[in-house]
Amino acid sequence: MTDLAVKKIVIVGGGTAGWMSAAALSSIMGNSVDVHLVESEAIGTVGVGEATIPQIQLFNKLLGFDENEFIRTTQATFKLGIEFVNWGKIGDSYIHPFGKFGVDMDGIRFHHHWLRSRAMGNTSPVGDYCLQVKAAYSQKFQRPENIPGSPISNIDYAFQFDAGLYAKFMRVHAEKSGCKRTEGRIVTANQDAQNGHVTSVVLEDGREIEGDFFIDCSGFFGLLISKALGNGYVDWTKWLPCDRAAAIPCKKVADALPYTRATAKEAGWQWRIPLQHRTGNGYVYCSKFIDDDAALNSLMDDIDGAPLADPKMIKFTTGHRTKFWDKNVLSLGLAAGFMEPLESTSIHMIQTGLSRLMTVFPDKTFNDADLHHYNAETLQEYESVRDFLVLHYSATQRDDTPFWRHCQQMDIPDTLKRKLEYYKQNARIHRANDELFTETSWFAVMNGQNIMPARYHPIANQLSKDTFMARMDELHSVISKSSDYMPGHEDYIAKHCKAQEETFS
Amino acid sequence: MSKAQHIIIVASDLSGYMAAAYLARMLPASDYEFTLVRAGELRAAALFGVAHPDLRRFNKTLQINEVDFITTCNATFRLGVTVSGFGKAPYKRTFSQYGVPIDGAGFYDALLANNHSPHPADLEQYNLPAAMIQAGKFTLPADSSKPILSDFDYGYCFDTRSYAEMLCECTMRFGVKIIDSPSVRLDADNTHVILDDDRVLQADLIVDATASQTNVQRESWQDQMPFSSYTVSHSDGGPKSLSLAPELRAGADIVSLSYDLQHSTTKVTFGQSGDIEFRPGRAATAWTGNVVRLGLSAMTLFPVDANLTQIAQIDIERLVELFPPNLSAPIEREEYNRRTSEFYDRMRDFASLHLKTARTQGDIWDRLSAMALPLDAAYKLSLFSACGRIAVLDEESILKDSWHAMLLGHDIIPARASRMAMNVTAAQLDANLKRLSDFISRAVSAMPSQEDFIARHCPAPNRTSR
Ligand SMILES: Cc1cc2nc3c(=O)[nH]c(=O)nc-3n(C[C@H](O)[C@H](O)[C@H](O)COP(=O)(O)OP(=O)(O)OC[C@H]3O[C@@H](n4cnc5c(N)ncnc54)[C@H](O)[C@@H]3O)c2cc1C
Numbered sequence: 001m002t003d004l005a006v007k008k009i010v011i012v013g014g015g016t017a018g019w020m021s022a023a024a025l026s027s028i029m030g031n032s033v034d035v036h037l038v039e040s041e042a043i044g045t046v047g048v049g050e051a052t053i054p055q056i057q058l059f060n061k062l063l064g065f066d067e068n069e070f071i072r073t074t075q076a077t078f079k080l081g082i083e084f085v086n087w088g089k090i091g092d093s094y095i096h097p098f099g100k101f102g103v104d105m106d107g108i109r110f111h112h113h114w115l116r117s118r119a120m121g122n123t124s125p126v127g128d129y130c131l132q133v134k135a136a137y138s139q140k141f142q143r144p145e146n147i148p149g150s151p152i153s154n155i156d157y158a159f160q161f162d163a164g165l166y167a168k169f170m171r172v173h174a175e176k177s178g179c180k181r182t183e184g185r186i187v188t189a190n191q192d193a194q195n196g197h198v199t200s201v202v203l204e205d206g207r208e209i210e211g212d213f214f215i216d217c218s219g220f221f222g223l224l225i226s227k228a229l230g231n232g233y234v235d236w237t238k239w240l241p242c243d244r245a246a247a248i249p250c251k252k253v254a255d256a257l258p259y260t261r262a263t264a265k266e267a268g269w270q271w272r273i274p275l276q277h278r279t280g281n282g283y284v285y286c287s288k289f290i291d292d293d294a295a296l297n298s299l300m301d302d303i304d305g306a307p308l309a310d311p312k313m314i315k316f317t318t319g320h321r322t323k324f325w326d327k328n329v330l331s332l333g334l335a336a337g338f339m340e341p342l343e344s345t346s347i348h349m350i351q352t353g354l355s356r357l358m359t360v361f362p363d364k365t366f367n368d369a370d371l372h373h374y375n376a377e378t379l380q381e382y383e384s385v386r387d388f389l390v391l392h393y394s395a396t397q398r399d400d401t402p403f404w405r406h407c408q409q410m411d412i413p414d415t416l417k418r419k420l421e422y423y424k425q426n427a428r429i430h431r432a433n434d435e436l437f438t439e440t441s442w443f444a445v446m447n448g449q450n451i452m453p454a455r456y457h458p459i460a461n462q463l464s465k466d467t468f469m470a471r472m473d474e475l476h477s478v479i480s481k482s483s484d485y486m487p488g489h490e491d492y493i494a495k496h497c498k499a500q501e502e503t504f505s
Numbered sequence: 506m507s508k509a510q511h512i513i514i515v516a517s518d519l520s521g522y523m524a525a526a527y528l529a530r531m532l533p534a535s536d537y538e539f540t541l542v543r544a545g546e547l548r549a550a551a552l553f554g555v556a557h558p559d560l561r562r563f564n565k566t567l568q569i570n571e572v573d574f575i576t577t578c579n580a581t582f583r584l585g586v587t588v589s590g591f592g593k594a595p596y597k598r599t600f601s602q603y604g605v606p607i608d609g610a611g612f613y614d615a616l617l618a619n620n621h622s623p624h625p626a627d628l629e630q631y632n633l634p635a636a637m638i639q640a641g642k643f644t645l646p647a648d649s650s651k652p653i654l655s656d657f658d659y660g661y662c663f664d665t666r667s668y669a670e671m672l673c674e675c676t677m678r679f680g681v682k683i684i685d686s687p688s689v690r691l692d693a694d695n696t697h698v699i700l701d702d703d704r705v706l707q708a709d710l711i712v713d714a715t716a717s718q719t720n721v722q723r724e725s726w727q728d729q730m731p732f733s734s735y736t737v738s739h740s741d742g743g744p745k746s747l748s749l750a751p752e753l754r755a756g757a758d759i760v761s762l763s764y765d766l767q768h769s770t771t772k773v774t775f776g777q778s779g780d781i782e783f784r785p786g787r788a789a790t791a792w793t794g795n796v797v798r799l800g801l802s803a804m805t806l807f808p809v810d811a812n813l814t815q816i817a818q819i820d821i822e823r824l825v826e827l828f829p830p831n832l833s834a835p836i837e838r839e840e841y842n843r844r845t846s847e848f849y850d851r852m853r854d855f856a857s858l859h860l861k862t863a864r865t866q867g868d869i870w871d872r873l874s875a876m877a878l879p880l881d882a883a884y885k886l887s888l889f890s891a892c893g894r895i896a897v898l899d900e901e902s903i904l905k906d907s908w909h910a911m912l913l914g915h916d917i918i919p920a921r922a923s924r925m926a927m928n929v930t931a932a933q934l935d936a937n938l939k940r941l942s943d944f945i946s947r948a949v950s951a952m953p954s955q956e957d958f959i960a961r962h963c964p965a966p967n968r969t970s971r
């Protein structure tokens with residue numbers, strides 16, 4: 001049993017994916033394997049990727065990070081959700097929160113009850129029943145506090161951080177746990193003549209690094225998974241047409257908001273990610289509908305502080321590798337695939353890739369059953385995230401530019417069609433295979449972009465009108481009171497996790 | 506919704522009674538009318554007499570008090586199932602996990618990495634309910650979060666007929682009309698129920714719990730579960746000591762399931778020459794037109810996990826969850842059918858692997874061990890054999906721990922342990938095992954016997970039940 005054990009893991013690439021893998025593998029697998037990372041300063045990293053979702057807390061816990069130290073080191077702020085501006089129609093906005101709306105009653109989701117109340121004349125938007133939404137708009141934040149029965153005991157949150165500092169933080173942790181690092185540019189990979197497995201990578205200066213198992217984190221290049229093993233790429237541009245991004249950090253001009261903003265624009269959308277020391281901005285656009293110069297101008301018009309660096313122009317193709325894991329090469333991060341950061345999912349998918357890897361950690365036979373399991377689950381995850389992203393574009397009433405007209409007419413995946421149909425008729429939300437985005441998320445976006453179902457769940461009529469309206473009022477006031485109770489976001493940071501000084505990456 | 510919609514439940518097995526009570530409890534009385542048609546004597550009563558912990562949730566929703574339930578239904582507590590004759594030694598599957606994770610590694614991985622037997626028969630001292638079954642001791646799970654002591658779960662063995670009567674009382678409280686009609690027919694377009702006395706009832710939805718799968722397109726599972734009939738025997742008076750787990754026992758050409766109630770014992774023996782026909786399989790679609798099939802009219806499963814009542818409950822809860830606001834051609838029907846078929850097929854996978862991997866001697870077992878598995882079951886087996894992982898598929902309700910115990914109990918040993926376990930040393934493992942078994946044996950010795958517990962809290966009157 002032991003002679004088949006993987007002894008040496010080589011990680012190719014030192015971006016977010018590479019260093020997260022290095023930190024996780026070297027700290028979890030301890031001394032039983034050597035972890036070796038190769039990266040090239042000259043090539044550099046993508047260096048964007050600053051907004052996360054709450055599951056990142058699991059990763060931090062697993063690796064034993066102190067959360068406040070993590071926040072200080074990465075200049076992080078807290079994130080309660082994402083605000084979507086101008087997506088349904090120009091002038092609309094809604095928050096997709098990291099927390100539930102209201103409470104489920106009689107075994108059915110709150111949104112059915114809210115729909116009933118609307119039919120009875122209630123004009124409060126559904127966000128009024130969600131603490132995260134209320135707190136986000138009031139710029140409040142605190143971590144959950146054990147107050148039985150209060151929504152404050154249940155505050156889910158994520159972070160917005162500096163991607164460069166995050167990779168450094170991971171690196172320090174990985175090296176502390178024994179990960180070795182080599183600087184240099186990889187020019188080729190050697191493969192076993194018989195089974196095609198990668199046996200080593202060769203650097204520009206002729207050095208050769210051998211390994212049993214390779215994790216390809218080389219970014220869009222896909223050095224091993226694509227260049228060496230020849231895996232193709234499944235292109236999803238027909239569903240998610242954006243293919244470029246222009247990113248630029250700017251000076252912080254106001255208190256950091258506890259949420260990310262995504263504003264729909266003429267040919268794509270712009271993110272705004274507030275950190276402790278600066279604000280991250282980027283315009284994700286479709287090159288068929290706007291050229292790079294116009295996109296850059298549009299980005300610069302819509303930033304609220306002075307630029308702190310030159311803009312970074314990034315090209316991408318939305319989609320994924322035909323196989324995420326092939327032979328003895330597993331791809332993670334941009335090497336595995338890419339979907340635009342509209343719902344901040346990429347870092348999360350690195351993390352789920354790692355945890356999936358840990359559950360089926362291979363031996364040197366690289367058994368088909370394990371690979372199959374990993375690839376099938378990963379594909380399912382990609383597809384479900386894809387559908388959720390496509391929803392944002394297809395559920396628009398905008399027809400002010402050719403881009404949005406294209407989105408309205410665009411064909412959408414059958415799985416999404418079914419979901420929409422299902423919601424439109426009876427307010428049902430169909431969630432398959434434990435997919436990442438919950439009923440709350442699907443509802444937030446569908447409702448936020450003005451899709452109105454024809455009916456709601458019959459059980460919502462169980463309570464008598466008066467009792468029901470009294471309950472809804474009470475819920476509303478609990479949320480307002482809870483939000484009032486919470487401290488301001490900046491105050492909370494100042495008290496618990498203020499970064500020492502401005503550190504620029 | 507101007508006019509109330511009419512839902513008729515035709516009940517021949519327990520699932521119909523459960524459905525009538527639950528639907529009437531959950532759906533608003535202002536919008537629905539219910540009729541429960543009791544179609545003859547309760548069928549397959551013995552098969553439904555074993556409940557998973559889920560039934561407690563069900564009873565709570567129906568406001569059925571637990572002590573009332575136990576005393577009325579002659580019930581005993583159930584902590585799992587004892588499986589004999591399938592592996593090298595009898596073993597137990599309970600509703601909680603064996604062992605605890607050790608230094609971040611799964612319990613079984615830590616055992617495998619240190620060449621310790623992972624067979625559940627060798628691990629009873631590391632699973633609280635298994636040790637309780639062994640010792641005949643019972644107490645309720647601790648309510649605050651005390652590790653181990655609050656982590657186990659229990660169901661019941663109970664008298665199905667008494668429970669059906671309790672459910673009828675509930676339904677009446679919830680405004681359901683009850684009609685007795687030993688035989689029942691549906692009209693050609695499945696929108697009317699025709700009673701014994703030729704009365705015709707119009708329905709917007711018919712719940713078919715007639716325990717019969719005739720006139721339905723079905724998928725047969727006879728190859729994977731080759732037992733075509735069963736016999737039920739009861740002995741009254743009750744055993745001296747009450748078992749906390751039904752026993753599933755494999756013999757040369759039979760499998761039996763036996764369980765204790767407070768004052769009687771029931772034994773169901775499956776084979777080829779029993780009194781009652783048994784045809785494993787499921788309806789191709791559970792909900793067609795206006796008719797939703799439940800219980801044995803939807804699927805007949807070889808009950809290796811003794812879970813027919815649980816299956817009926819989950820089906821009913823799913824029906825309520827997906828209950829359409831408009832009953833004509835509802836969009837939810839397709840989703841109900843998709844999920845239900847998946848759910849049934851997961852049960853089928855468990856049962857077919859359970860039978861196929863048995864190490865029992867006999868013709869039937871030889872045939873079973875050569876039988877081709879359904880694809881999903883084969884995948885599960887190959888993944889587990891390679892690395893000890895359980896592939897959890899959509900709509901799976903069988904606990905991961907049950908999968909582990911079943912496969913390991915039938916001597917399917919993974920080729921390798923997780924790498925997370927490589928750091929667990931023998932000394933660390935031994936220390937953990939010792940601590941755990943000391944804790945469990947101390948906990949069990951402080952518990953009352955099940956007989957004493959029942960006598961103190963919930964004794965059933967000693968009357969003869971069937
Ligand atoms: C516009 C944009 C916005 C994004 N926003 C978010 C967000 O808000 N939230 C989120 O979760 N994710 C976001 N992402 C995704 C996120 O940035 C990536 O998932 C993350 O940065 C991981 O990148 P990576 O490590 O895979 O690749 P990279 O950062 O590109 O790293 C690749 C590494 O490989 C090395 N390398 C490449 N070739 C060689 C070679 N030949 N020899 C040696 N080394 C080599 C490079 O030096 C580098 O170290 C965004 C991505 C884009 C493009």
